[in-house]
Structures are given as C-alpha cells and as structure tokens.
Amino acid sequence: MTGSVYAIPCQFDRLDGWAEDDHAAALHALANAATREDIEGLHEADARAYFESRFEPFTVPADTPGFVTGYYEPELRGSLTKSRRFSIPIHARPADLVTTINETDRAAHNDAPTGFRVTSDGMVPYFTRAEIEAGALDGRGLVILYTDDPVDLYFMHVQGSGLVHLDDGSSVRLTYAGKNGHPYTSLARVLTDLGELDAGGIDMAALKAWLRTDPERGRALMRSNQSYIFFSVLRGDEGARGPSGAEGVPLTAGRSLAADPAYIPHGTPVFVTVPDLAGEDGQPFRRLMIAQDVGSAIRGPQRGDIFFGTGEIAGALAGRTRHVARFHVLKRKR
Numbered sequence: 001m002t003g004s005v006y007a008i009p010c011q012f013d014r015l016d017g018w019a020e021d022d023h024a025a026a027l028h029a030l031a032n033a034a035t036r037e038d039i040e041g042l043h044e045a046d047a048r049a050y051f052e053s054r055f056e057p058f059t060v061p062a063d064t065p066g067f068v069t070g071y072y073e074p075e076l077r078g079s080l081t082k083s084r085r086f087s088i089p090i091h092a093r094p095a096d097l098v099t100t101i102n103e104t105d106r107a108a109h110n111d112a113p114t115g116f117r118v119t120s121d122g123m124v125p126y127f128t129r130a131e132i133e134a135g136a137l138d139g140r141g142l143v144i145l146y147t148d149d150p151v152d153l154y155f156m157h158v159q160g161s162g163l164v165h166l167d168d169g170s171s172v173r174l175t176y177a178g179k180n181g182h183p184y185t186s187l188a189r190v191l192t193d194l195g196e197l198d199a200g201g202i203d204m205a206a207l208k209a210w211l212r213t214d215p216e217r218g219r220a221l222m223r224s225n226q227s228y229i230f231f232s233v234l235r236g237d238e239g240a241r242g243p244s245g246a247e248g249v250p251l252t253a254g255r256s257l258a259a260d261p262a263y264i265p266h267g268t269p270v271f272v273t274v275p276d277l278a279g280e281d282g283q284p285f286r287r288l289m290i291a292q293d294v295g296s297a298i299r300g301p302q303r304g305d306i307f308f309g310t311g312e313i314a315g316a317l318a319g320r321t322r323h324v325a326r327f328h329v330l331k332r333k334r
Contacts, residue, residue: 115181
C-alpha cells in the first residue's frame, strides 16, 4: 500500500456491522479481480472466515474525515448512423492523443493538463470539450455511434461508461478509453458557487433539470468542464458481464468502490461505513467493498465512490449519495 495513513490496526469484531454483512457478495466481487489468488470453489459460508483469516483491518485517525459519493452506468439511446434525431457523436480515442500519466493516476493530476498533441509548434494541450463539440475531430473516423441527448451524453462522460440502446433493438456497452487530459470541473460546484443551486439540495436530478431548462445555457455550462472522455466498445462476453472498472474487471453493484490508488491499491477490500446512507434493508450502509475503479474527483485516503449499478434507479441513488463515511482497509497478513 503506497500510502501510509492506514496505520492503526483494529479488530473485525469492533467493526460495527461486520458480522451482519454479506461477505460472500464481497468475495464474488473480489473473484473478478485481475490480481486474485485462487478462491474459486470456496463455499459462500466460508467467505467471512476467508477475509478474517487472510486480512487485518486498519484505519486512519478518527479525526480524519471521510466522504463518499456514488456513480452508475447510464443508459442512453443511440444509432450507428447519423440522423436528424441521432446527431451527437460519441468518440473513440484519437491516435494523436499523447497522455503523460498512467490513466489510473488521473485523480492525482487533475490540476494541470495531462493530454497533448504534437503540432508544428511542439506539444500543446489536447482539444477541449468545446473544441471537440465544435468539430475538431470531425472527418477522422472516430465516431463509434450517435446519440440524441447532450445531457445524457455528458453524464456518461462523468460516469465513464454507458449502455447504449440502439434504434435497431440491439445494445452496445461502452467503456472508458481515455480523456483529453484537461482538468475535470464539477458543474455542481460551479452552480453552487454562482448561487444558482443550493449546495444542500443539489443532486443529479436537480443538475440535469437545470441543464435542460435552457439548452444553450446548459451547453455553455457543460463546456466549462473542459475534460472530455473517449470510449471503446466492450464486445461479446466481456460486454455481457457488465461495465468495466479501471482494474479491467466487471464492476459489481454495491460492492465495487472507486478509490485513490495512491492510498488504496486495486483489489483491496475496504469496509465502508456510511451512517446517513440506508442500504436495501433500511439499515445504515455498512459493507465490505473491493477497490476496483478510479475517478478524477476521487482523491485522498478517505474518499470513495460507490458503484450502484446500471440504469435510472441506480442513477437516482448515486445522484443522492454525498455522505460522511469511514473506511477500514483490509491489508493482507504477512
């Protein structure tokens, strides 16, 4: 573990909610991990014993605040051909995009450009969102498909993946393939700073409504986030298994966590406690999760993003999740 903040050992029986959790569900998510050891064939009843025998929980000082948000896989409408309705392109990664950092480390480098292109004047920052939407990539064969809603597309950029239902009845699952390297700007924060929306009541639904009330105003605000995401198609069995995280494995709803790999490496089990977030049983969210993804806004040892699944219901839950949380990282015993 590259970060050293998780240095305070604790005991499993002191973790509120640990005994009541579904450890088999966490084990299933761990089994998807690219770095897994051989745990296939392990009986579900042995899942809790597996974690307790092989790992030890650690935490950070109690006065260190933690915070979680949520994310999901949006569903969009689309077409393989451009039409009057389906006119907004979804782009593949351009060959001339030069990224100067490892993609999984992008959260730690969100303060400065990390994507460039070579010109006669040397390396310059890659095209911004506004420049790309104005046609900077037109005619280069980069369009994967077309969609019909700029707001839905924007949120697919924010989430990093999407399930697109095509007009011929088929579906295409898209996954993150890179970004233009410009810093990510939170539109919710911009609107809060401008006094347009109240910080205490803003969620994804409120933000979408604001963007759609006046399309021109909404487009200008979306372009203030210069970051732009490129996608690739998850095909065959890979696409059927669900959206893929930065670790390169399918995400598990309610069990996959986006975390900062500088402190919590991929594949690490993390027991997440969120007192003000209710789980399916109506009880406070207390759940063993697996760090399997990253995000441009997910920075620091006590920052996480919970993956809630695919579609409108998952999106509504993700959009409302902004809560104080506590993280206990499970380190493998020596």
